Every structure is written in C-alpha cells, then in structure tokens.
Amino acid sequence: MEKLLDIQHLKVDFTMKDGDLTAIKDVSLHINIGETVCIVGESGSGKSVTSKAIMRLIDYENGKISAGSIVLDGMDLAQLSQKKLRSICGKKVAMIFQEPMAAFDPVFTIGSQIIETILENKQFTKLQAKERALYLLNRVGISDPALRLNQYPNELSGGMLQRAMIAMALACGPDLLIADEPTTALDVTIQAQILKLLQEIKEEFGMSILLITHDMGVAAQMADRIIVMYAGRIVEYATVSQMFELPHHPYTRGLLQSITTIDSDRSKKLYSINGSIPGLADLPPGCQFHPRCPFATERCSMELPPLREVNDRYTACWYAEDLVESFDWKQPSGETKNDRHSIKEIVLSDSKRGSEPLFTIQQLSKFYPIGKKSPFSRNSSYLRAVENVTFTIEKGETFGLVGESGSGKSTLGRVLLQLEKPTSGKVFFQGQDLSKLDAKELREKRRNMQMIYQDPYGSVNPRWKVGDIIGEPLQVHDSLSAKDKHDRVQDLLEVVGLNKSSFNLYPHEFSGGQRQRIAIARAIALNPQFILADEAVSALDVSVQAQIVNLLQDLQRERDLTYLFIAHGLNIVRHVSDRIGVMYLGQMVEMAPSETLFLHPAHHYTKGLIDSIPIADPARTRERISLKGEIPSPANPPAGCRFHTRCPAATARCREEQPIFREIHTGHWVACHDPL
Amino acid sequence: MTLVNKVLLKISTAFVSIIGSSILVFSIIYLLPGDPVLSMIDPSVATPEMVANLRKELGLNQPFYIQFSEYFMNVLQGDFGQSVVNSEPVLPKIVEHFPATLALTITSAVLSVVIGVTFGVLSAIYRNKWIDIIARIIGLFGISMPTFWSGILLILIFSVYLNWLPSIGSDGWKTLVLPSLSLGLVGAGFIIRMVRNSMLDVINEQFIVTLRAKGLSERVVMYRHALRNALIPAITIIGLNIGELLAGTVVIETVFSRQGIGRIVADAIMAKDLPVIQGVVFFSAIVYVVINLLVDLSYSFIDPRVRRAH
Numbered sequence: 001m002e003k004l005l006d007i008q009h010l011k012v013d014f015t016m017k018d019g020d021l022t023a024i025k026d027v028s029l030h031i032n033i034g035e036t037v038c039i040v041g042e043s044g045s046g047k048s049v050t051s052k053a054i055m056r057l058i059d060y061e062n063g064k065i066s067a068g069s070i071v072l073d074g075m076d077l078a079q080l081s082q083k084k085l086r087s088i089c090g091k092k093v094a095m096i097f098q099e100p101m102a103a104f105d106p107v108f109t110i111g112s113q114i115i116e117t118i119l120e121n122k123q124f125t126k127l128q129a130k131e132r133a134l135y136l137l138n139r140v141g142i143s144d145p146a147l148r149l150n151q152y153p154n155e156l157s158g159g160m161l162q163r164a165m166i167a168m169a170l171a172c173g174p175d176l177l178i179a180d181e182p183t184t185a186l187d188v189t190i191q192a193q194i195l196k197l198l199q200e201i202k203e204e205f206g207m208s209i210l211l212i213t214h215d216m217g218v219a220a221q222m223a224d225r226i227i228v229m230y231a232g233r234i235v236e237y238a239t240v241s242q243m244f245e246l247p248h249h250p251y252t253r254g255l256l257q258s259i260t261t262i263d264s265d266r267s268k269k270l271y272s273i274n275g276s277i278p279g280l281a282d283l284p285p286g287c288q289f290h291p292r293c294p295f296a297t298e299r300c301s302m303e304l305p306p307l308r309e310v311n312d313r314y315t316a317c318w319y320a321e322d323l324v325e326s327f328d329w330k331q332p333s334g335e336t337k338n339d340r341h342s343i344k345e346i347v348l349s350d351s352k353r354g355s356e357p358l359f360t361i362q363q364l365s366k367f368y369p370i371g372k373k374s375p376f377s378r379n380s381s382y383l384r385a386v387e388n389v390t391f392t393i394e395k396g397e398t399f400g401l402v403g404e405s406g407s408g409k410s411t412l413g414r415v416l417l418q419l420e421k422p423t424s425g426k427v428f429f430q431g432q433d434l435s436k437l438d439a440k441e442l443r444e445k446r447r448n449m450q451m452i453y454q455d456p457y458g459s460v461n462p463r464w465k466v467g468d469i470i471g472e473p474l475q476v477h478d479s480l481s482a483k484d485k486h487d488r489v490q491d492l493l494e495v496v497g498l499n500k501s502s503f504n505l506y507p508h509e510f511s512g513g514q515r516q517r518i519a520i521a522r523a524i525a526l527n528p529q530f531i532l533a534d535e536a537v538s539a540l541d542v543s544v545q546a547q548i549v550n551l552l553q554d555l556q557r558e559r560d561l562t563y564l565f566i567a568h569g570l571n572i573v574r575h576v577s578d579r580i581g582v583m584y585l586g587q588m589v590e591m592a593p594s595e596t597l598f599l600h601p602a603h604h605y606t607k608g609l610i611d612s613i614p615i616a617d618p619a620r621t622r623e624r625i626s627l628k629g630e631i632p633s634p635a636n637p638p639a640g641c642r643f644h645t646r647c648p649a650a651t652a653r654c655r656e657e658q659p660i661f662r663e664i665h666t667g668h669w670v671a672c673h674d675p676l
Numbered sequence: 677m678t679l680v681n682k683v684l685l686k687i688s689t690a691f692v693s694i695i696g697s698s699i700l701v702f703s704i705i706y707l708l709p710g711d712p713v714l715s716m717i718d719p720s721v722a723t724p725e726m727v728a729n730l731r732k733e734l735g736l737n738q739p740f741y742i743q744f745s746e747y748f749m750n751v752l753q754g755d756f757g758q759s760v761v762n763s764e765p766v767l768p769k770i771v772e773h774f775p776a777t778l779a780l781t782i783t784s785a786v787l788s789v790v791i792g793v794t795f796g797v798l799s800a801i802y803r804n805k806w807i808d809i810i811a812r813i814i815g816l817f818g819i820s821m822p823t824f825w826s827g828i829l830l831i832l833i834f835s836v837y838l839n840w841l842p843s844i845g846s847d848g849w850k851t852l853v854l855p856s857l858s859l860g861l862v863g864a865g866f867i868i869r870m871v872r873n874s875m876l877d878v879i880n881e882q883f884i885v886t887l888r889a890k891g892l893s894e895r896v897v898m899y900r901h902a903l904r905n906a907l908i909p910a911i912t913i914i915g916l917n918i919g920e921l922l923a924g925t926v927v928i929e930t931v932f933s934r935q936g937i938g939r940i941v942a943d944a945i946m947a948k949d950l951p952v953i954q955g956v957v958f959f960s961a962i963v964y965v966v967i968n969l970l971v972d973l974s975y976s977f978i979d980p981r982v983r984r985a986h
C-alpha cells in the first residue's frame with residue numbers, strides 16, 4: 001500500500017515561561033491512501049498535539065517541532081514556511097474539531113465560511129463556490145441547505161454544525177481528513193450518524209482519515225489501524241483486529257478492560273487503571289507507565305522500553321512477549337472481581353422489592369416561559385422542559401436517567417431537589433410533600449439530598465482550599481468546633497481515597513478524577529440519604545471513570561445511599577443503575593430494571609439509543625439502523641407521540657394520539673402504542 | 677423578539693432614562709443647600725418681601741413635584757427657562773453654543789476610536805513587540821493623565837514652542853486639533869486596552885484554529901475574522917466613552933477658551949445660575965441617552981447573535 005503521510009521521530013516542544021516542555025516525543029506513524037488510522041489514549045496523552053503538528057497549528061501556540069519529519073507527497077511539512085504550508089492546509093489536509101459550536105466564527109454565516117474556504121482554491125468563481133457549498137451541505141445531510149447557508153452558527157444544533165464542519169473540510173477535496181474527537185461533544189445518536197457519514201465520504205472522496213478518540217468503541221468501529229499513546233509517546237501500534245484480539249501493552253489492556261459494554265456483568269466491579277496520567281513536567285523515569293502498571297518490575301522504573309516489533313505489531317513494553325502468554329493476561333478483570341459485592345447485590349435487590357420509596361414524583365411538570373422578553377410582544381409560550389412525569393425512586397437503589405441532551409434530565413433533577421419550583425405536580429421525599437415546606441424546613445431536608453455535577457471545578461470556589469470546600473456544608477448545617485470539623489474532613493478525604501494532606505491544597509492542583517472525589521467528599525459530608533449525580537463521570541477518561549463509579553458504588557453500600565444517576569453514556573448508566581428511566585422531550589417514555597431495558601427495550605426510542613452505542617469489538621460491527629434526525633425543540637413538541645417524527649414504526653394513530661405511560665410487565669413501563 | 681419590538685423597547689428605555697435623569701438633576705438642585713433666591717439679589721438691599729415675591733415669581737414656594745412637573749412640561753414645549761443672571765432664555769443659548777461642543781465631541785470621538793482601535797489591534801497581534809509597547813504607553817498616558825494637564829502640555833508644545841496651532845478659540849478646524857487630541861487621548865487609552873484584551877481573547881478561541889487549518893492567510897484571519905469579533909465588546913466601551921467625552925468638554929473648553937456648552941455650564945456654576953445649569957445638564961442627558969441608543973442599536977446590526985436572537 002502506498003503511504004500518504006509518513007511521520008518519523010516527531011518531537012514537539014512548547015516554550016513556557018520556565019523553559020521548554022516536551023509534549024510528544026519519538027512519534028512515528030504513517031497513514032496509507034484510503035486508510036483510517038485512530039489515535040487513542042487518555043486526555044493529556046498527546047493525541048491532539050500530534051494531530052495539530054501535522055498542519056503546524058502548534059506554531060501559533062508557542063509550539064515547535066524540535067525533531068523529526070512529517071512527509072506528505074514528498075514534502076516535509078516540518079520544514080515548510082507558513083506561506084508554503086497554506087497550499088497544503090485546507091487543500092490537501094483538512095481538519096474538524098470536537099466542539100463544532102466553538103469551531104465556527106460566530107459572526108459570519110455558515111455559508112460565507114464554507115465559500116471562503118472553497119475560494120481558497122483559485123479556480124472557482126463566487127457563483128461556482130456557492131453552488132459547491134450548496135452541494136456539499138446537501139451531501140453531508142443538511143436539510144434545506146439554501147436556508148442554512150445564510151444562517152449563523154448559533155442557529156444550528158451541534159449535530160448540524162458538525163455536518164457543516166465536515167462540508168467545509170471537504171471544500172477543496174482533501175486527501176487527508178484529521179478529525180480530533182469529532183463526536184465527543186455529541187449525543188450517542190448523533191455520534192452514530194456522524195461516524196456513518198465520515199465512512200461514506202471517505203469512500204466517496206477517496207480520503208484517508210486520522211481519527212482521534214478516547215472511545216475504544218468508536219475506534220473499533222472506524223479504524224483500520226490503531227495507535228495507542230501514553231504520556232506523549234506511542235506505546236502500541238497494531239491493526240484493529242490485532243489490538244482487540246490480544247493487546248500487547250498493559251496500558252492498552254487496561255483501556256480495553258475499563259470499557260463497560262452492554263453485556264458486561266453488572267455485579268462485578270469495573271476494572272480501572274490505578275492512578276492517573278502524569279503531567280508533562282513530572283514524567284516518571286523508565287517506562288512512563290510503570291507507576292500504574294500491575295506488571296512493573298525494577299527494570300521498568302529505570303529503563304525506557306523502545307517501541308519494537310512483537311508478533312507483527314509494535315509495542316513499547318519490556319515483557320510483551322511473556323505477558324501475553326501468561327494466564328492472567330486474558331482473564332478479563334479477574335483480580336478486581338468482588339464476590340462479596342455480588343452477594344450483597346443479590347440480597348439488596350431482593351430486599352428492595354418490598355422497600356419503601358424515598359422519592360415519589362407525581363405528574364411533575366416544569367415549563368419555562370419563552371418569547372415574552374419584551375412588553376411589546378404579546379404572545380407568550382412555554383418551553384416544556386419536563387412534562388407530566390410520574391415515578392418513584394426506592395430507598396437504596398440507583399435510578400438511572402438517559403436520553404439525548406435537551407430531553408429534560410437535568411431539569412427533572414433540579415426540580416426534584418426543589419432547586420427550582422415545579423410548574424405543577426408533586427414531589428414527596430420520605431412521604432413529605434416538598435412544596436409544602438417553608439424555607440427553613442426545606443433547608444433541613446436538603447442536608448439529606450446532595451448533588452455532584454459534571455464539572456467539579458466549575459462548582460467550587462477555586463480560591464478555597466480543599467479542606468474548606470469539603471468542610472463548608474458542615475459549617476452551614478452543623479455547629480462543630482474547628483478541630484472536630486478538621487477531623488471530619490480528614491476522615492472524608494480518606495473515605496474518597498484522597499491523601500489526608502490534601503486538606504491544604506487548592507482544587508487546580510488535582511486531576512479531573514481527583515476533583516470529582518473532592519466533590520463526592522463534599523456531597524457525603526452531611527451523611528445524606530440521597531445524591532443526584534448529573535453527568536458526574538461524563539467528562540472523565542474511561543479508566544478514571546471506572547474508579548469514580550466504583551467509589552460511588554462502595555459508598556452506596558457502606559452508607560445505604562440512594563442515587564439518581566444522570567448520564568448520556570448509556571453503558572455506564574446500565575452498569576450502575578438498578579432501574580432506568582428513558583426521557584424524550586420532557587417525558588418519560590420507558591422505565592424498567594437495567595437488564596430488562598437493555599435486553600428487551602420496548603420503546604422504539606430506547607431501541608434506537610441502544611443501537612447507537614458503538615460496540616468495542618471490531619468483529620461485531622453490525623449494520624446499524626441508528627436513529628434518524630435530531631430531537632425537536634421542546635418549545636414546539638410534535639403532537640401525538642412526541643417521538644413519531646423519528647420513529648421507524650410510526651402510524652397515523654401515533655401522529656394524533658399521545659400514548660399513555662403504562663405497565664406492560666411487572667416493573668416495565670412504556671409509553672408507546674405499538675411497543676417492541 | 678422581532679427587531680421592531682427590540683427597537684421600541686430600547687427607545688422606551690431611553691425615554692425612561694431621560695425622565696429619570698431629569699428628576700435626578702432637579703432633585704439634586706432642589707436639595708442643594710443655600711437659598712437660590714438669596715443668591716439672586718444683593719443681600720444688602722433685600723427685604724424679606726422682595727425675597728418672598730421673587731420666590732413666588734419663580735414658583736419656588738410650590739411643592740417639589742409641582743415645580744418639577746411644571747419645569748418638565750415647559751421643557752417639552754422647548755422652554756428651558758431663563759438665566760437668572762442676564763434673563764436670556766436658556767435654550768437658544770444652548771443651541772447657539774452646542775455646535776462648537778458637538779464638533780469637539782465628534783472629532784475627539786473619531787480620534788479616540790481611530791487611535792484606540794488601531795493601536796489596540798496592532799498591540800494584540802504584535803504582542804510584546806515594539807508596537808505593543810508603544811500602544812501600551814499611549815494607553816497608560818491616556819488613562820492616567822488629566823485632560824487639563826495634557827491640554828496645557830499640548831498648548832506648550834504646539835502653540836508656544838512650535839507655534840503650529842492656535843492655543844485658544846473656537847473657529848476654524850485649526851482650533852479643534854489640540855482640544856480634540858487632548859480629549860481624545862483619554863478615550864483612546866481605554867479603547868486601546870479594551871480592544872487589545874478582547875483581541876487577545878478572540879485569538880485564543882477555537883475558531884481561529886479552524887481558520888488557520890483552512891489555510892487562510894494570517895491577514896484574513898486577523899483583520900477579517902478576529903477583529904470583527906473583538907469589536908463587539910469594544911463598542912460598548914466606545915459608547916460609554918462618548919458620554920465621558922461630553923463630560924470632558926467642560927474642562928477642555930475652559931482650558932482652550934472655547935465657546936461651547938461646557939463653557940456655559942462652567943460659567944453658570946460660578947454664577948450659581950440654576951436654570952442654565954439645569955438646562956445644560958438636562959440637554960446633555962438627552963444627547964447622552966440618544967448616543968447610547970444609537971450605539972445599542974448599532975450593536976444589534978454588527979453582532980448577528982443579537983440581531984437574530986429569536
């Protein structure tokens with residue numbers, strides 16, 4: 001096969017205030033014509049720097065290529081002047097990014113930004129460029145392209161923008177498309193659509209793709225070959241089937257085992273890689289993975305293993321040959337299997353049957369007024385964020401909520417905790433109607449209900465010390481002496497797996513996973529009965545995600561906690577939840593025990609969601625019939641069954657009559673005229 | 677909200693601000709210590725009767741709200757009252773002197789925007805290069821130097837030593853140069869800082885990376901895309917700045933002996949000529965509010981997110 005791009009021994013440094021920092025080192029890889037290569041690894045491992053180095057975008061961020069070559073078409077991009085590079089950027093190589101909203105200039109129309117790119121290719125007239133823009137928008141599946149051409153980025157949804165971004169990348173017919181986490185910010189349904197689109201246009205335009213992702217499922221589905229990076233170096237390099245069949249590097253193995261899948265055993269603890277990825281400034285000596293590697297020896301902590309060929313692939317581990325032969329290697333997450341847990345689990349789910357509800361939610365609705373921002377506009381209408389939702393959360397269980405963004409999950413959570421007043425309906429907590437409580441009684445109740453959010457850094461004061469952050473709820477609710485408080489906080493730090501000496505550090509001195517531990521410590525400080533976890537693990541890398549989920553489950557067992565667990569990662573919700581509710585456009589459309597929901601989904605929306613999950617197994621890539629279209633606006637929901645605009649089984653009845661939420665089997669509720 | 681609705685809303689808010697500021701001015705003067713009537717007649721010859729008559733004549737024995745509403749109704753009919761010093765009607769006096777002030781305000785506004793935006797942009801693009809350092813020095817001077825000081829300095833350099841430009845007067849463009857420069861520098865200082873900061877913010881945005889990845893030239897990336905984004909927050913500052921300029925004319929017109937309304941009000945304050953002060957302040961409030969209204973509306977035309985929001 002012919003090489004399109006050949007990178008050899010690439011090293012990138014960033015000039016910082018106190019000297020140079022090496023971000024990636026000795027990175028060698030190539031991409032053949034028509035091939036898709038994926039780079040995977042935790043955040044901070046150097047994936048984006050590698051991809052940005054190709055078009056030398058790092059030049060603008062105080063970065064420089066200090067060694068190595070990047071050869072495309074016989075030209076070494078590492079040596080070209082910025083001026084010469086302009087004939088490559090956007091023409092031979094194009095790039096798309098993670099946050100489509102941030103990637104467009106907000107004050108120019110989509111059309112003008114695409115046309116501007118096309119016009120870079122001097123052969124086109126303005127009129128031809130506009131025609132090509134229309135053609136491209138149409139090709140990437142944007143309906144009504146003539147209208148979209150004149151719209152501004154804020155007028156399009158994230159999925160639409162990512163399509164437009166792809167259209168813009170195709171403007172000059174590139175040979176290589178670099179896609180840096182193109183679907184990470186999108187819902188799983190939209191992700192499936194975008195991935196499919198990428199595959200189609202790759203064939204059609206005869207491109208190669210360099211895809212960067214932290215999702216092994218996405219890599220399994222898309223890649224011909226996979227490159228695993230860790231701490232700025234390539235640690236393994238193999239074809240997709242080799243990689244999933246038998247990873248050769250302990251880090252790759254760890255990544256693969258951290259994945260939860262639809263059929264992984266819920267009663268087992270999630271496998272997680274210990275610790276977290278080191279910062280560039282304090283890389284460990286020897287094998288950079290050795291502090292986290294269960295197989296590390298003394299040699300590993302002193303000598304850096306080179307990337308070398310082992311069994312037809314490349315890996316950077318001293319013991320790869322021996323390790324893959326060992327019994328332990330193939331045993332999936334054997335060492336963390338926790339028998340005590342699974343027994344407890346069974347006992348718990350048995351005893352739960354008769355247990356009393358902690359939360360009872362009756363016909364709860366939350367509408368936000370819209371369009372009445374001026375006294376001169378008369379008609380006011382409502383955004384129906386949550387409408388007529390009825391369910392219970394039992395004591396000691398984890399109730400999961402899933403659904404695309406905009407389906408009302410977070411709003412439901414906020415209304416449940418009375419952080420916002422419901423428009424109608426009731427919320428009972430321990431049998432007490434929360435809306436009847438006055439401010440003081442509510443404050444008393446609140447100590448029993450805590451929450452953890454996605455971005456723990458955003459919800460704490462960055463100027464406070466960790467000890468004060470965790471101790472704050474104690475201050476507000478309990479009048480403890482300073483010493484007692486200090487002791488309590490230190491206990492809490494230990495409970496969540498942090499060092500006692502963390503007390504006097506500031507949040508920015510911690511990694512994402514550790515900050516989430518701080519948030520958890522704060523949440524459990526008052527011994528609550530209930531915790532709302534809204535996307536609490538969504539921003540974390542899989543290995544760290546697993547650590548946090550395990551911690552949450554341990555705490556649940558020890559402290560008899562009840563969780564409402566909101567997340568858009570379906571596999572993780574399946575793993576932690578006893579029962580799951582599926583929301584669509586403000587309504588609950590299905591509710592069932594976790595296994596039932598995933599094995600026998602009854603609502604067509606649930607089925608569509610599940611089918612959109614990328615499978616982390618290249619052998620099982622199915623011809624997916626993922627959900628079409630996007631979630632409509634909650635300001636103007638479709639009549640009848642709200643899902644009918646996207647449902648493959650919709651009938652005339654569905655368009656007119658709203659299905660009732662009814663129990664089809666014990667504990668399995670669904671709102672559909674014609675369930676699966 | 678439609679654009680028409682938005683414009684209506686803005687205009688009515690502007691109207692409310694005018695009424696509000698006139699109430700404020702009126703009450704400040706009303707509450708000011710000292711009897712205005714006593715300052716009008718020579719206390720050595722004043723009898724209590726004369727005082728009482730004059731007070732009645734001026735309507736000063738009425739309660740506050742009646743005084744105010746009468747004044748306000750008169751103003752609506754274009755009657756701003758008369759000077760107590762020489763009985764000249766206030767409005768014609770303002771109208772006569774306003775063009776000189778307007779010319780000064782406009783030229784210094786233009787100067788401050790041109791200097792401010794140019795140096796602000798260049799200093800962000802050539803961060804830490806010599807042009808950035810010059811721009812930051814201009815910014816520092818503009819912000820920290822009082823206008824009367826820079827005015828005198830300019831007179832010394834350009835009129836006294838170089839003899840290039842006249843130091844006083846208000847006729848002909850030559851008399852405008854120095855006052856608008858010294859007034860414009862203040863605004864320029866603020867605008868340089870504002871534009872520089874907002875340019876630096878924009879340059880760090882993700883979409884700038886996209887534009888570079890598309891292979892656009894740095895010139896297009898900076899002057900077509902980054903600048904337009906950076907100007908949006910800068911416009912607010914420019915609007916506020918024009919209000920500052922208006923206030924600054926009081927000092928500058930005195931320093932350069934220009935016959936503008938700033939000068940009138942300065943004289944009126946010396947003479948405790950309340951109707952004139954009131955009239956000028958009220959008039960300026962209207963001008964200020966109108967300018968801000970225009971700035972606000974121009975905002976909606978420059979930023980599509982504001983224009984198209986719902």
Ligand SMILES: Nc1ncnc2c1ncn2[C@@H]1O[C@H](COP(=O)(O)OP(=O)(O)O)[C@@H](O)[C@H]1O
Binds near residue numbers: 385403409410
């Ligand atoms: N304070 C608010 N004002 C107006 N609309 C809101 C507000 N909060 C949420 N929404 C809207 O309610 C809908 C549901 O939002 P959310 O609860 O955040 O859903 P999810 O968590 O599933 O993403 C969205 O369309 C969102 O824009």
Ligand code: SF4
Binds near residue numbers: 249293296
């Ligand atoms: S070289 Fe040693 S520490 Fe590194 S991955 Fe291999 S066994 Fe683990």
Ligand code: SF4
Binds near residue numbers: 643647
């Ligand atoms: S009610 Fe009709 S449209 Fe709605 S999910 Fe069921 S079959 Fe589909």
Ligand SMILES: [Mg+2]
Binds near residue numbers: 405409410
């Ligand atoms: Mg949400």
